[in-house]
Amino acid sequence: MYKILIGLFLSVLCLQAKCQMQFDEGSFSEVLAKAKQEKRMVFMDCYTSWCGPCKMMVQDVFSQEDVGQFMNTRFVNVKLDMEKGEGRELAKKYQVKVYPTFLILNEDGEVIHKMVGGMKAEEFLQNVQNGIGEHSLYSYEKRYADGERDPQFVYSYIETLARAFMKERMEEVLHEYWGTLTDQEKSCKENWMLVKRFVKNPALPEYKYLLEHKKDFDAAVSKDSVDRKIYDDLFPLIVNDCNEIIFHDKVNAAQLLETYEVCVTRSGIAGQDYLLDIVEFTKVFLSGDLKKALKMYDKKFSRLDSDARFDVTLQLNGMLIRKGDAKMCKRGLELIEKTMKDCGWSVDDPLFAAVVSGLKDKFKDDKDE
Numbered sequence: 001m002y003k004i005l006i007g008l009f010l011s012v013l014c015l016q017a018k019c020q021m022q023f024d025e026g027s028f029s030e031v032l033a034k035a036k037q038e039k040r041m042v043f044m045d046c047y048t049s050w051c052g053p054c055k056m057m058v059q060d061v062f063s064q065e066d067v068g069q070f071m072n073t074r075f076v077n078v079k080l081d082m083e084k085g086e087g088r089e090l091a092k093k094y095q096v097k098v099y100p101t102f103l104i105l106n107e108d109g110e111v112i113h114k115m116v117g118g119m120k121a122e123e124f125l126q127n128v129q130n131g132i133g134e135h136s137l138y139s140y141e142k143r144y145a146d147g148e149r150d151p152q153f154v155y156s157y158i159e160t161l162a163r164a165f166m167k168e169r170m171e172e173v174l175h176e177y178w179g180t181l182t183d184q185e186k187s188c189k190e191n192w193m194l195v196k197r198f199v200k201n202p203a204l205p206e207y208k209y210l211l212e213h214k215k216d217f218d219a220a221v222s223k224d225s226v227d228r229k230i231y232d233d234l235f236p237l238i239v240n241d242c243n244e245i246i247f248h249d250k251v252n253a254a255q256l257l258e259t260y261e262v263c264v265t266r267s268g269i270a271g272q273d274y275l276l277d278i279v280e281f282t283k284v285f286l287s288g289d290l291k292k293a294l295k296m297y298d299k300k301f302s303r304l305d306s307d308a309r310f311d312v313t314l315q316l317n318g319m320l321i322r323k324g325d326a327k328m329c330k331r332g333l334e335l336i337e338k339t340m341k342d343c344g345w346s347v348d349d350p351l352f353a354a355v356v357s358g359l360k361d362k363f364k365d366d367k368d369e
Contacts, residue, residue, distance in 0.1 A: 022068070028080070032108070044090075044102070067124065113128075115163070149180060214230075264276055277296075332359060336359070
């Protein structure tokens with residue numbers, strides 16, 4: 001009886017193992033040869049030993065029965081660490097830069113589809129099915145090369161490239177497609193989603209066109225939609241670059257701020273005053289006039305809501321820590337503590353506790369000197 005139970009237990013283990021994804025242990029060339037012999041495609045899991053999402057995929061997705069059944073019958077599956085052995089060369093060959101990356105290859109090792117990032121089992125299976133059908137990168141590339149330029153198709157193609165982290169190819173297709181359009185087509189409703197999602201860099205000619213012809217886009221979709229898109233693009237760029245200027249002496253700072261000022265002014269969007277004030281605030285810091293910065297923080301930014309005051313508060317703290325004297329740091333601390341009270345920010349919060357203690361230490365140290 002004991003032997004029977006052990007046998008049943010082992011049988012169950014074997015059955016469970018077969019239900020999981022099976023990964024070939026051979027070299028990459030052997031995997032391709034096996035795929036050719038068995039007339040199957042290759043699924044390659046490109047991972048690294050330190051990648052958390054890679055481990056999650058193995059534990060939570062590749063182990064599932066429905067995933068194993070689907071993948072094992074259609075692919076020769078292989079896992080390769082991109083930082084070891086032949087994985088290093090394959091990472092270069094297939095331009096794998098983000099982990100995990102999943103490649104679907106034909107028997108000659110050519111890319112049919114590419115997926116990036118951890119995902120749930122249902123999403124994974126759907127993406128794989130897309131990758132072996134009409135929504136694969138291979139299919140989109142062929143249709144594009146054959147001259148298809150329907151707006152919805154181009155949007156889907158660029159979206160697939162974006163999901164695969166193929167930024168250079170994505171921008172190349174965007175530029176090519178944009179060059180085929182008339183002014184009326186560029187601002188039409190059919191192309192708005194393409195502009196909204198993938199035209200985000202103010203340095204791109206497509207973005208400059210958006211600003212120059214904003215009224216046309218307003219008429220096609222709505223001013224509120226266009227204003228929100230431009231604000232959502234510019235706000236994080238401006239805040240991040242202003243932080244880099246304040247905290248790390250970002251190169252070409254004056255030129256960058258001037259570019260943002262022109263860009264925001266040209267847009268005429270709702271909320272532009274706040275963006276222009278952040279730019280002006282940083283310009284004041286560059287000029288070394290911290291007295292003016294303190295006045296601007298006290299008079300202009302005190303009228304804003306707590307979310308808007310959060311960024312400029314951290315910026316003022318950085319300005320004072322880097323270039324403020326004892327008197328300025330003391331005045332700055334008074335203003336920041338007033339803002340904390342107005343906005344309900346607790347001094348027990350580690351971030352604000354560090355701000356307060358840092359400024360106190362700064363003007364104490366300056367006094368001691």
